[in-house]
Amino acid sequence: MDFPGGKVRFxxxxxxxxxxxxxxxxCFRVLDQYGRxxxxxxxxxxxxxxxxxxxxxMVTLQMMDVILYEAQRQGRISFxxxxxxEEAINIASAAALSDDDVVLPxxxxxxxxxxxxxxxxxxxxxxxxxxxxxxKGRQMPIHYGSNKHNYVxxxxxxxxxxxxxxxxxxxxxxxxxxxxxxxxxxxxxxSEGDFHAGLNFAAVTESPVLFICRNNGWAISTHISEQFxxxxxxxxxxxxxxxxxxxxxxxxxAVYTAVKRAREIAxxxxxxxxxxxxxxxxxxxxxxxxxxxxxxxxxxxxxxxARNPVSKFRNWVESNGWWSxxxxxxxxxxxxKQLLQAIQNAEKTEKPPLRELFADVYDVPPANLxxxxxxxxxxxxxxxxxxxxxxxx
Amino acid sequence: MDRDPTVxxxxxxxGHYGGSYKVTKDLANKYGDLRVLDxxxxxxxxxxxxxxxxxxxxxxxxxxxxxxxxLLAFNQISNNCGMLHYTSGGQFKxxxxxxxxxxxxxxxxxxxxxxxxxYFQSIPGIQMVACSTPYNAKGLMKAAIRSENPxxxxxxxxxxxxxxxxxxxxxxxxxxxxxxxxxxxHVTILTYSRMRYHVMQAAKTLVNKGYDPExxxxxxxxxxxxxxxxxxxxxxxRVLIVExxxxxxxxxxxxxxxxxxxxxxxxxxxxVCLSSQDVPTPYAGTLENWTVVQPAQIVTAVEQLCQ
Numbered sequence: 001m002d003f004p005g006g007k008v009r010f011x012x013x014x015x016x017x018x019x020x021x022x023x024x025x026x027c028f029r030v031l032d033q034y035g036r037x038x039x040x041x042x043x044x045x046x047x048x049x050x051x052x053x054x055x056x057x058m059v060t061l062q063m064m065d066v067i068l069y070e071a072q073r074q075g076r077i078s079f080x081x082x083x084x085x086e087e088a089i090n091i092a093s094a095a096a097l098s099d100d101d102v103v104l105p106x107x108x109x110x111x112x113x114x115x116x117x118x119x120x121x122x123x124x125x126x127x128x129x130x131x132x133x134x135x136k137g138r139q140m141p142i143h144y145g146s147n148k149h150n151y152v153x154x155x156x157x158x159x160x161x162x163x164x165x166x167x168x169x170x171x172x173x174x175x176x177x178x179x180x181x182x183x184x185x186x187x188x189x190x191s192e193g194d195f196h197a198g199l200n201f202a203a204v205t206e207s208p209v210l211f212i213c214r215n216n217g218w219a220i221s222t223h224i225s226e227q228f229x230x231x232x233x234x235x236x237x238x239x240x241x242x243x244x245x246x247x248x249x250x251x252x253x254a255v256y257t258a259v260k261r262a263r264e265i266a267x268x269x270x271x272x273x274x275x276x277x278x279x280x281x282x283x284x285x286x287x288x289x290x291x292x293x294x295x296x297x298x299x300x301x302x303x304x305x306a307r308n309p310v311s312k313f314r315n316w317v318e319s320n321g322w323w324s325x326x327x328x329x330x331x332x333x334x335x336x337k338q339l340l341q342a343i344q345n346a347e348k349t350e351k352p353p354l355r356e357l358f359a360d361v362y363d364v365p366p367a368n369l370x371x372x373x374x375x376x377x378x379x380x381x382x383x384x385x386x387x388x389x390x391x392x393x
Numbered sequence: 394m395d396r397d398p399t400v401x402x403x404x405x406x407x408g409h410y411g412g413s414y415k416v417t418k419d420l421a422n423k424y425g426d427l428r429v430l431d432x433x434x435x436x437x438x439x440x441x442x443x444x445x446x447x448x449x450x451x452x453x454x455x456x457x458x459x460x461x462x463x464l465l466a467f468n469q470i471s472n473n474c475g476m477l478h479y480t481s482g483g484q485f486k487x488x489x490x491x492x493x494x495x496x497x498x499x500x501x502x503x504x505x506x507x508x509x510x511x512y513f514q515s516i517p518g519i520q521m522v523a524c525s526t527p528y529n530a531k532g533l534m535k536a537a538i539r540s541e542n543p544x545x546x547x548x549x550x551x552x553x554x555x556x557x558x559x560x561x562x563x564x565x566x567x568x569x570x571x572x573x574x575x576x577x578x579h580v581t582i583l584t585y586s587r588m589r590y591h592v593m594q595a596a597k598t599l600v601n602k603g604y605d606p607e608x609x610x611x612x613x614x615x616x617x618x619x620x621x622x623x624x625x626x627x628x629x630x631r632v633l634i635v636e637x638x639x640x641x642x643x644x645x646x647x648x649x650x651x652x653x654x655x656x657x658x659x660x661x662x663x664x665v666c667l668s669s670q671d672v673p674t675p676y677a678g679t680l681e682n683w684t685v686v687q688p689a690q691i692v693t694a695v696e697q698l699c700q
Contacts, residue, residue, distance in 0.1 A: 136482040153481035163438035167445025197438030363541040
């Protein structure tokens with residue numbers, strides 16, 4: 001009889017399998033460093049319309065990040081973090097998904113929400129925590145959530161979304177829907193317990209989940225050499241029996257191809273897939289960080305310029321005759337105007353009313369919360385002069 | 394599960410094994426492997442999975458093989474289960490039930506004898522109920538499953554063998570209501586779960602000694618049913634709380650504060666709270682008995698309270 005687990009070949013060779021292969025897992029790319037199509041590449045074709053849409057969204061995302069980061073610096077919003085350097089991962093992966101696929105983000109994937117139609121105004125409302133914010137002013141900036149866009153509200157603790165993605169995929173599978181769960185994680189997040197159990201569960205339950213790891217080299221100030229000793233994240237898929245691939249995260253076409261194909265396989269074959277997108281975190285971790293304290297400025301500059309995913313994709317789009325300097329200028333002017341207007345509108349809008357402090361903790365406020373709200377209203381009446389003017393009572 | 398196809402079960406060994414205390418026995422045969430899901434050993438993760446499934450329209454019942462192991466799931470329970478409905482602005486709801494056997498058993502050792510209700514009670518957004526009889530176990534389970542809020546249902550390891558005649562027709566109990574076990578005039582005894590039985594045993598002795606205790610099984614640990622409790626306090630003016638939680642930071646501590654705050658004027662004596670010792674539950678049988686409240690102590694406490 002075989003060991004539980006099935007037949008296995010025996011050997012007389014006493015040898016340890018090395019912790020790392022001699023050669024690293026290769027990285028799939030479609031475009032070269034300058035945005036030129038490589039020869040003999042098997043990739044998903046994109047139409048002119050699709051390519052222009054992807055590019056325009058990458059530019060919009062880039063501009064959003066620059067302007068909103070500045071807004072935080074000016075004290076207009078309390079916190080922001082950018083996805084600079086990761087525009088291709090954000091937009092191209094989103095473009096490869098269907099609107100029915102449920103997205104569970106980490107926190108550096110607002111480009112996915114942008115692709116799905118979240119407007120500048122909707123973003124600004126959340127950042128300002130005003131009364132039009134879908135989160136009703138309850139979460140910190142960047143922690144977007146929108147059920148109509150199938151984008152689950154972001155929760156700060158790292159990796160908690162991975163087992164939840166398995167639960168969502170399980171639910172989609174039970175309903176036999178033509179959709180999958182898609183969840184994002186950074187390189188640092190793969191150290192969390194939930195990463196391991198999430199991947200293991202997805203494999204065992206045969207759930208259609210795409211695990212997209214943005215390996216951008218840094219977890220705040222922790223370089224990946226201090227995060228793990230494996231060959232990155234892609235090799236971990238094998239450990240759980242999950243098909244995996246490593247792609248050039250700065251190559252929009254490579255990301256698009258990998259995600260599109262992964263999605264088809266995941267849904268058809270009821271399997272999770274792990275995608276490691278190699279990239280670089282050009283921005284600081286967030287507005288609370290100054291990354292020049294732990295990494296060389298010339299390294300940041302190099303990735304910002306020579307390896308910029310937006311300019312790389314622009315080269316390819318332009319080489320097909322689908323873009324021009326005029327189009328670029330027009331786009332940037334339009335986005336800038338829209339964004340500044342949205343920020344202004346959001347700033348002038350009232351905050352959510354006091355009632356929203358106590359609503360939604362449960363479906364209906366229980367007696368103790370009703371009491372607490374009544375007490376608070378009493379206190380406010382007695383000290384109206386101390387109460388903020390932009391918060392309706 | 395029969396009535397609503399979105400109800401599903403997940404946990405370790407809940408499928409063909411039927412659960413560590415056989416609570417899910419035969420469900421896998423009836424409803425299949427997908428609706429009764431055996432999970433790998435990672436509490437934080439299958440709780441997270443349950444939360445994800447709940448957000449997309451299922452009503453999962455997540456089993457902790459022993460409630461104590463759910464400490465590993467604290468992150469998901471607190472940060473996601475309790476918070477996501479609120480932080481998403483009401484967009485995502487989590488109608489999940491988290492249940493399992495807990496409490497002090499017979500020589501199961503410290504890690505298998507925990508009272509998690511004290512650790513979870515502060516988490517905003519969750520509800521907690523403790524069942525104690527076959528009748529209220531069924532009614533509360535149904536109520537918990539049908540609730541739109543996340544509910545933690547505490548079962549007790551020593552109460553699974555109880556037998557009781559229960560109605561054939563369908564009934565659902567109110568999650569926020571306490572249960573009047575024995576009406577009385579002299580003292581209000583508030584208890585829940587297994588301690589209800591120690592209280593009732595003490596009550597027999599007390600009745601023989603001429604006392605008339607009112608016994609209320611509070612059932613709802615979060616929020617407290619202050620309406621029922623308040624009416625009792627206004628009648629008897631004396632309160633004894635008997636719980637299995639530890640003295641420090643337990644349900645009794647919170648209940649004492651709530652009653653004092655709301656019904657101070659009606660009390661003729663300070664509230665007495667009998668709780669377990671602030672020690673990890675020992676394995677040795679005699680030591681274990683002395684960490685929890687025994688009927689004799691309850692009798693003495695009532696006698697002192699009524700002097």
